[in-house]
Amino acid sequence: MCELYSKQDTLALRKKHIGPSCKIFFAADPIKIVRAQRQYMFDEKGEQYLDCINNVAHVGHCHPEVVKAAMKQMELLNTNSRFLHDNIVEYAKRLCATLPEKLSVCYFTNSGSEANDLALRLARQFRGHQDVITLDHAYHGHLTSLIEISPYKFRKGKDVKKEFVHVAPIPDTYRGKYREDHPDPTSAYADEVKKIIEEAHKNGRKIAAFIAESMQSCGGQVIPPTGYFQKVAEYVRAAGGVFIADEVQVGFGRVGKHFWSFQMHGEDFVPDIVTMGKPMGNGHPVACVVTTKEIAEAFCSSGMEYFNTYGGNPVSSAVALAVLDIIENEDLQGNATRVGGYLTELLKKQKAKHTLIGDVRGVGLFIGIDLVKDHQRRTPATAEAQHVIYKMKEKRVLLSADGPHRNVLKIKPPMCFSEEDAKFLVDQLDGILTVLEEAIGTNPEGVTISENTPGRTKKPKEAHVELLSEGAPEQKENPSQKRNGLCTDKQSQLSKRLKT
């Protein structure tokens, strides 16, 4: 067994000792994952789940080359970056080679939040400006400085928006302010940013930065229209600010054709600062800020040293190097293009079949399915989305729903996701939507998803507020259970030792 405790005891200990604001997936019926490999995760009973959400395990869970690189370096040396070491410079060199030439200076951190916090410091030091323009529904990290610029967070809490923060409308042509029927949504959304800058100037404020994910993830898998970033960068730079591209979720080849998502917008668009994290270490905490020489020199001129105990240490750098090698050697960008394209095609066919699917959007292995109650008004099908992710879990497929209305099914799996996985995912989704739509009939808005809705999961003893369709999975035996649930003797002995 891979467990120290029974699932029930783990849950009880978690409730007792882990802060209540740390939420778990499928809170009404959590899954205890004890091991994972490639795009599959296994619970304590050996049940196999298809992982469609862990973009951190970029090259596949527990990739042996990543594990080997970490172990090899751990045995030799791990220390901070004040000593000369080849790994950090080799990684910086390799990373910069993936970016446009002017992005040539790296600062290493341990998380995406740290990277974005540092990016803000760089931007503010550059011209001495303070204000930040952020997109509605954006999430940029959990530090105080980032909650302040993350409407996804501050709109939910009691905090009011700070005076130095300006929120621009999300450039979403499906359910945003300007849609696909607008003659020029690109300019319309960019003009909103221009207006914000003009208004800020009128009030004596100065823009330090515009920050955006190259594709918005928590905000509902939104792909900005081509040309939007170019126009925004022009307005922001004219105001003395810089453009920060947050690639923490969407970098490292997820979009397939390009290594960075911002590159989809054309070669004439180069951000001033790029932040990255999650997939960079395949689960090992390593992140980075890359910027221009000019911005780096301005930051240095403050006289303050940048020191980060763990940032870019030899082990983290070795892991990150292994990830780069695997992306290349296993042609994971090619895989993202092929499998992502295939999956998107299958999903578009599903859209023609299911009234609940309002939109399917995506690039490579970054895909969103916007569920709606009616196509014309695009009323978000929030309860239905929650229902679907719970039913998918029963089918052993891990999905999540996000976006401002929590109605967008998010797909961002490890990059080794296969066409068979894509087909399996879509077949399960098809079955669940068919049953749900039959239950809803022709009047989705008039129906409340209840315990009597066919295909609805049973009501759990302890309901969780975020969910409308919770329940325990069917207890049927999965043929892969025995095969895949076995842990090594080493693990089982360790577990015994720890128990005593």
Ligand SMILES: Cc1ncc(COP(=O)(O)O)c(C=O)c1O
């Ligand atoms: C777009 C984006 N930026 C930054 C972060 C923060 O990264 P971390 O959780 O590693 O601090 C996240 C985390 O989800 C994110 O989605």
